[in-house]
Amino acid sequence: MGDIRQVPVTELPDDFTDEVDRVLLDVREDDEWAAGHVRGAVHIPLGDVPARIDEIDLDADLLVVCHSSGRSMRVLQYLAQLGYEGSCVRGGMLAWVENEKPVEAGSAGSK
Structure with a gap:
């Protein structure tokens, strides 16, 4: 797990809707x-990632973001086995909320 890059929430935009070259999963x-959830994020639950990988x-x-980083790291390890790289949002949504970044409620925008 040490080789997976972690990005602090403070380095991320509040909204991923208009991000063209970045995806928040x-x-x-x-x-x-x-x-x-973060506005503009792509939602694919951990267990569905292998079957829905073509949506990423x-x-x-x-x-990749989850509640506190555990599931994010698992997804990133899985993707690394397939030859893809990504970064973990350090601290997950706990850190997002702790840093008072905006969240959107409801299922709208879920993919």
């Missing part, structure tokens, strides 16, 4: 997503 469960732009700068 949220791998939390549906109920966690509905409770609050793997050519973009990929950032």
Whole structure:
């Protein structure tokens, strides 16, 4: 896990809607997503990633977020085995909220 890059939430935009070269992949469960997520994030729960990998732009700068970083690291390890790189959002949504960054509630925008 030491070789996976981690990015602090303070270095990320509040909204990924207009990001063209970066994708924020949220791998939390549906109920966690509905409770609050980053605007413009792509939502694919951890267990669905292998079956839905074609929905992820793997050519973009990929950032993965979950509740606290554990699931993000698992997804990134899986992607590394397939030859893809990405970064973990350090501290996950806990850090996002702790840094008072905006969240959007509901299932809108979920893919």
